[in-house]
Amino acid sequence: MLYLLALLLHRLPLAMGQYDICKSWVTTDDGPSWEFYACQPRAMRMKDYVTVRVDPAGITCGDPPERFCTHENPYLCSDECDASNPDLAHPPKLMFDSEDEGLATYWQSVTWRRYPEPLLANITLSWNKSIELTDDIVITFEYGRPTIMMLEKSLDNGRTWHPYQYYADDCMEAFSMPARRVRDLSTTSANRVLCTEEYSRWAGSKKEKTVRFEVRDRFAIFAGPDLKNMDNLYTRLESAKGLKDFFTVTDLRMRLLRPALGGTYVQRENLYKYFYAVSNIEVTGRCKCNLHANLCTFKEGSLQCECEHNTTGQDCGKCKKNFRSRSWRAGSYLPLPNGSPNACAAAGSAFGNCECYGHSNRCSYIDFLNVVTCVSCKHNTRGQHCQHCRLGFYRNSSAELDDENVCIECNCNQIGSLHDRCNETGYCECKEGATGPKCDDCLPNYYWRQGCFPNVCDDELLLCQNGGTCYQNQRCICPVGFKGVLCQQSRCEADKKDCDGASSTRAAISTVLLSTLGLQLRGWADL
Numbered sequence: 001m002l003y004l005l006a007l008l009l010h011r012l013p014l015a016m017g018q019y020d021i022c023k024s025w026v027t028t029d030d031g032p033s034w035e036f037y038a039c040q041p042r043a044m045r046m047k048d049y050v051t052v053r054v055d056p057a058g059i060t061c062g063d064p065p066e067r068f069c070t071h072e073n074p075y076l077c078s079d080e081c082d083a084s085n086p087d088l089a090h091p092p093k094l095m096f097d098s099e100d101e102g103l104a105t106y107w108q109s110v111t112w113r114r115y116p117e118p119l120l121a122n123i124t125l126s127w128n129k130s131i132e133l134t135d136d137i138v139i140t141f142e143y144g145r146p147t148i149m150m151l152e153k154s155l156d157n158g159r160t161w162h163p164y165q166y167y168a169d170d171c172m173e174a175f176s177m178p179a180r181r182v183r184d185l186s187t188t189s190a191n192r193v194l195c196t197e198e199y200s201r202w203a204g205s206k207k208e209k210t211v212r213f214e215v216r217d218r219f220a221i222f223a224g225p226d227l228k229n230m231d232n233l234y235t236r237l238e239s240a241k242g243l244k245d246f247f248t249v250t251d252l253r254m255r256l257l258r259p260a261l262g263g264t265y266v267q268r269e270n271l272y273k274y275f276y277a278v279s280n281i282e283v284t285g286r287c288k289c290n291l292h293a294n295l296c297t298f299k300e301g302s303l304q305c306e307c308e309h310n311t312t313g314q315d316c317g318k319c320k321k322n323f324r325s326r327s328w329r330a331g332s333y334l335p336l337p338n339g340s341p342n343a344c345a346a347a348g349s350a351f352g353n354c355e356c357y358g359h360s361n362r363c364s365y366i367d368f369l370n371v372v373t374c375v376s377c378k379h380n381t382r383g384q385h386c387q388h389c390r391l392g393f394y395r396n397s398s399a400e401l402d403d404e405n406v407c408i409e410c411n412c413n414q415i416g417s418l419h420d421r422c423n424e425t426g427y428c429e430c431k432e433g434a435t436g437p438k439c440d441d442c443l444p445n446y447y448w449r450q451g452c453f454p455n456v457c458d459d460e461l462l463l464c465q466n467g468g469t470c471y472q473n474q475r476c477i478c479p480v481g482f483k484g485v486l487c488q489q490s491r492c493e494a495d496k497k498d499c500d501g502a503s504s505t506r507a508a509i510s511t512v513l514l515s516t517l518g519l520q521l522r523g524w525a526d527l
Contacts, residue, residue, distance in 0.1 A: 018337045019234075022294050022308040023354070025365070025372060032365040032372075034354070036309060038331035038339025039289075041296040043134040046127065046283040047096050049303055053124045054092045054107065061108045061275070062089050068111050069273045070143050071262035077272045081108055092123070095278050104279045106142045112259060112274035115266060121256040121276055125283070126158060129303040130315050133247045135284035137213035142277040144260025147200050148174045151213055154251040161253060165213055166195035169202070174257075182217040187236070190221045191246035202262060209279075215247065234333035248288055291331025291339060292316035309343035310354050319344035320402045322358030357402040359386035380407035392420045413440040415451050447473045456485060466490075 022039035025032060054060055061068070062083030069077035082088040090108035099105055112119045137151070151164040168174035177195040185192060199211040216227065223233040237244045259274045266274065287296030289305035293316050296305050307316040309331070310323035319328045323344035332340040346358050356363065356374040359381045363372050377386035380393045389395055389407035399406045412420050412428035416439035422428045430439035433452030442452040445461070455462055457470035464476035468487030471477055478487035 019291065019333070019339060020294055022292075022341070027365075033363070036341035036343050036354075038291040038333060038341055039294040039308065040132075040291055041286045041289060041294055041305070043284055043286045046131055046285045047125075047281055049127060049298055050096065050283070051126045051128070052092050052095065053126070055122050055124070056120070059109050059121045060091065061110045066111060066113075067272060068108075068275060069270070071260065071273055074262070074267075074270055074273045077270075090277070095123075095281050099279070104142055106277045106279035108142075109256075109259075109276040112266075112271045115268060115271050115274070118257065119259055119274065119276075123254040123256070123278065123281075124158070125252045125281070127250060127303060128157060128301075130155070130248055130250050130288035131285040131303075132244075132288045133215045133249065133283070133285045136215050136282075137252070138280075138282040139211045139254065139278060140209050140280040140282075141211065141260075142209065142279050143275070144202070144262060145199055145208065145211055146256050146259055146276065147202070147261055148258040149200075149211070150255040150257065152253040152255060153249045154253070155245065155248060156250065158251045163193050164252075165193060167197075167200050167211060168195060169197060169200040171195035171197055182214040183220075185218070185221060187221055187240075190218050190240070191243050202260060218247075231336050234336070234339075238333050252283070287315075289316045291333070292341070308354055309341045310346070310358075311344055320358065321400060322346055322402050322404065356386045357381075357406075358404070359402075359406075379404045380409070392422075394422050394424055394426045411438055413438050416440055449474070462486070 019038055019040045020042065021037055023034050023036045026035045060083070061081035065080060065082035065084070065088075067077050067080050069075065069079065080088055081090055083091070090106060092107045094105040095107045097105055107123075109119070109121050146167070147169045149167045151167070152161045153164045154161050166175045166177060171177050171179040175195050179197040180194040181196060181198065182194070185194075219227060219233055222236045223229045227233075256276050259276055262273065287293075287303050287305055289296065289307065290311070292309045292311045293305040293307050296303055298304075302314075304314055305316045307313065309316075310320050311328070312318060312320050317328070323346045325345045328344060329342040331342050334340065343354070346361065356377070359377045359379050360374040362375040364375045365372050373384045374386045377383070379386075380390045382388050382390050387401060392410050393407040394410060396403070396406050396408050408426065410420060410422035410426065410428055412422060413434070414420070416434035416436075417428040417430055419429065422437075427437050428439045430436075431452070433443055433446040433454065435441050435443050442448050445455045445458070446452040447455055453474075455473040457464050457476050458473050459470065462470075463486070464470050464478075465486050465488045466479065466482045468476040468478045468482065476485065476487045478484070481491050483489050483491055
């Protein structure tokens with residue numbers, strides 16, 4: 001328990017700080033408004049979000065199985081590494097697992113059986129995200145620490161690499177550099193890359209397992225040995241060129257160049273005791289959000305800043321679309337104690353409004369509800385934060401929430417739809433018989449005539465009878481002697497007098513026509 005308390009106190013100055021709140025709702029003489037601050041996420045164990053790669057191919061032991069021994073018992077080579085046996089395998093994931101007390105699990109390389117060819121291994125840690133180191137990097141080796149190794153960093157997701165620190169039992173011989181200690185650096189050289197012999201010389205003790213990249217000692221150059229003067233550190237991070245980037249990485253790579261020897265030279269008659277074994281890698285840091293976020297979450301396989309101050313992007317590294325009236329800037333730790341948010345601003349506003357997505361320039365505080373709401377939402381938006389579309393509009397799925405074209409008019413057909421509202425995909429609610437996104441078409445067996453009406457007749461199911469013909473699906477044109485919607489009824493069957501009367505009338509008309517035709521023919525003959 002005392003150990004855990006000491007560990008907590010050890011990390012406390014870096015895990016806590018005044019930069020944990022991004023904004024606050026305050027009331028002034030001009031009314032309530034947001035007050036913005038520089039902010040950053042809390043420090044956390046970054047190994048929980050890392051992707052690891054070990055190379056070259058075949059450097060991990062066990063394929064094929066091989067035996068090995070230790071420096072403590074160099075001639076008792078009864079241990080075995082076998083990738084096909086879970087109890088004897090040593091894959092890379094064991095560098096990051098939870099270990100039971102007293103039982104170390106570790107990644108292990110092949111032995112140095114090809115000596116004098118160098119035994120080289122690279123361990124690459126990737127986050128696909130910029131992170132800022134807040135505590136020492138601690139690498140725990142089993143069966144001896146390397147006599148030569150390098151720690152490298154990348155700021156561009158592994159495209160380019162830069163040395164971070166050199167480790168050797170003889171720095172001058174290995175890297176042509178004098179050995180130096182971090183605690184001897186000055187305020188002007190705090191970000192110098194150096195070589196240390198502190199973690200590479202063979203001490204013959206099982207307790208000598210860790211190799212460190214000393215972040216805290218470099219912080220202590222500015223904040224004091226107990227890291228009590230953090231304000232001075234934050235001030236120097238802003239003013240010293242390259243200091244903030246020195247503690248920023250996207251990837252780390254350990255280049256293991258020569259294993260522990262257990263003495264001053266290599267015993268060629270027993271090469272099974274030379275190999276690398278790493279049981280744990282601790283990396284403590286925070287997401288780099290450019291002082292524009294106090295939350296960082298793990299989404300879809302990567303870390304993502306929850307950006308404030310009208311910024312966006314994985315690192316909050318750009319302004320939102322409607323907040324680009326001035327160039328993006330990172331937040332600043334200065335002036336103390338709350339820093340400068342350097343919030344992105346919308347056109348026509350002093351510092352932007354990070355609650356209305358650019359669709360309103362004013363907010364109102366509703367006292368009895370204790371909520372803040374946007375006033376006079378524009379661009380056809382509505383809601384407490386102008387995050388919804390007005391009735392009669394729907395969300396443009398191809399536009400961001402802060403786009404002025406985020407809401408599209410439904411344009412429902414006034415005759416075919418029940419109202420002018422549509423669902424989230426733009427489809428209107430249609431009256432009976434109508435169809436289509438805008439309700440401007442008819443279902444099968446319906447026809448359009450200022451609305452959709454059921455077909456009276458057609459050429460398939462609703463057939464006109466007794467020789468009738470269908471006119472535009474709207475009515476049947478019946479032959480003489482038939483009537484009804486589908487010409488299905490005989491006029492004679494309906495009324496016999498009408499039938500007889502109709503016959504007499506038709507006969508009289510025929511007689512008149514024939515008489516007229518006869519007179520015309522006689523006249524032509526006289527000519």
